[in-house]
Amino acid sequence: MNTIALIILIAIVFDTVINIVADMLNLNRLQSEIPKPFQDVYDADQYQKSQAYLRVNTRFGWLTAVVNLAAILGFWFLGGFPFVDSWVRSFGKGPVLSGLVYMGALLLVYALLAQPFSLYATFVIEERFGFNQTTLKTYLLDLLKGLALAVLLGGPLLAGVLAFFAYAGRFAWLFCWAVVVVYMLVVQYLAPTWIMPLFNKFKPLEEGDLKSAILSYAASIQFPLKQIYVMDGSKRSRKSNAFFTGFGRNKRIVLFDTLIEQHSVPELVAVLAHEMGHYKKRHILQGMLFGILQTGIMFYLLSFTISYQGLFDAFFMDQISVYAGLIFFGMLFAPLDFFIGLLTQMRSRANEYQADKFSAVTTGNPEAMVAALKKLSVHNLTNLLPHPFYVFLNYSHPPVLSRIQAIQKIEL
Numbered sequence: 356m357n358t359i360a361l362i363i364l365i366a367i368v369f370d371t372v373i374n375i376v377a378d379m380l381n382l383n384r385l386q387s388e389i390p391k392p393f394q395d396v397y398d399a400d401q402y403q404k405s406q407a408y409l410r411v412n413t414r415f416g417w418l419t420a421v422v423n424l425a426a427i428l429g430f431w432f433l434g435g436f437p438f439v440d441s442w443v444r445s446f447g448k449g450p451v452l453s454g455l456v457y458m459g460a461l462l463l464v465y466a467l468l469a470q471p472f473s474l475y476a477t478f479v480i481e482e483r484f485g486f487n488q489t490t491l492k493t494y495l496l497d498l499l500k501g502l503a504l505a506v507l508l509g510g511p512l513l514a515g516v517l518a519f520f521a522y523a524g525r526f527a528w529l530f531c532w533a534v535v536v537v538y539m540l541v542v543q544y545l546a547p548t549w550i551m552p553l554f555n556k557f558k559p560l561e562e563g564d565l566k567s568a569i570l571s572y573a574a575s576i577q578f579p580l581k582q583i584y585v586m587d588g589s590k591r592s593r594k595s596n597a598f599f600t601g602f603g604r605n606k607r608i609v610l611f612d613t614l615i616e617q618h619s620v621p622e623l624v625a626v627l628a629h630e631m632g633h634y635k636k637r638h639i640l641q642g643m644l645f646g647i648l649q650t651g652i653m654f655y656l657l658s659f660t661i662s663y664q665g666l667f668d669a670f671f672m673d674q675i676s677v678y679a680g681l682i683f684f685g686m687l688f689a690p691l692d693f694f695i696g697l698l699t700q701m702r703s704r705a706n707e708y709q710a711d712k713f714s715a716v717t718t719g720n721p722e723a724m725v726a727a728l729k730k731l732s733v734h735n736l737t738n739l740l741p742h743p744f745y746v747f748l749n750y751s752h753p754p755v756l757s758r759i760q761a762i763q764k765i766e767l
């Protein structure tokens with residue numbers, strides 16, 4: 356085994372172990388007493404249920420992680436990568452077509468392996484806790500649509516990257532970077548109108564108290580809001596949410612139907628004020644720029660790793676290829692990705708506090724935001740007391756108790 360193989364192996368095992376440790380800390384921190392701010396919204400039974408939900412999901416996560424680890428290591432050390440490679444090469448096609456088949460085959464196998472776990476999570480775990488609303492038909496259609504989108508949207512992009520690295524020479528990484536960034540922006544711009552309607556129905560929010568309250572709030576902060584949509588989130592789950600999508604003229608705010616059912620008008624305005632806060636504080640722009648920079652760095656690093664012999668030796672490959680190089684690069688740089696992910700989450704958690712503050716200050720109604728957060732976490736069975744290390748590794752949002760405390764400290 357060469358040094359590169361050893362580095363990748365340690366990184367993969369370390370990733371699994373550190374996550375299991377964080378999970379254990381998280382479970383050990385569960386307390387039977389309901390935290391103070393939640394005593395008026397949680398009863399003992401429901402609180403027990405939220406803890407059972409965490410336990411069940413954590414244990415299931417361990418099973419998934421161990422099977423995943425075994426599958427990757429098994430495939431690697433039983434010579435799966437060169438085996439598929441010689442199958443692909445037997446067709447005698449060029450680097451682009453061979454690459455598409457190679458990566459497509461690996462992704463398909465991976466997606467199939469994930470199915471039993473995904474089915475169990477949806478139809479057993481989510482069902483048991485009363486969240487699941489997905490029918491088998493919806494589930495299968497989602498799967499097919501997802502695969503079709505991966506082929507139609509991902510295929511051409513991957514073909515472009517493979518072609519640049521095969522034929523464009525030293526500056527291939529620069530071409531790839533430019534093309535991928537433009538492509539991502541176009542897809543994000545078109546997503547609300549072309550892609551998301553494939554999965555859900557979007558209806559304009561009907562006239563009434565809620566719509567006029569949202570519009571008058573948006574006008575009060577000079578937010579150019581034209582479109583508010585209601586999405587049939589209840590088609591898949593009882594969990595509720597709201598989000599922002601698209602950008603430029605194509606941006607819209609989307610409320611889940613399940614959210615509207617659960618909350619009062621002032622609470623919904625507070626939640627949307629939080630979303631508009633992300634926009635006003637330029638968090639969305641910030642996220643895009645960070646993503647663009649990250650893509651550029653990855654392509655640059657990729658450009659001088661992709662044909663390095665040691666990387667191919669690590670996976671028992673006797674022939675160098677761009678497509679296999681892409682996959683192995685992904686595995687070698689997983690640790691770097693891990694650290695970038697931690698930084699991204701840290702930034703995201705700081706942004707959440709800012710958006711909460713924006714909502715509290717501009718609506719002049721911090722109690723509504725607190726009430727909305729409490730209801731949301733009870734309804735979604737959120738863990739109220741996650742371990743700080745678990746939060747550090749996994750949370751893009753601060754724990755709900757910290758958010759409530761931060762809002763309560765804001766002076767208007």
Ligand SMILES: [Zn+2]
Pocket residue numbers: 629630633707710
């Ligand atoms: Zn947010």
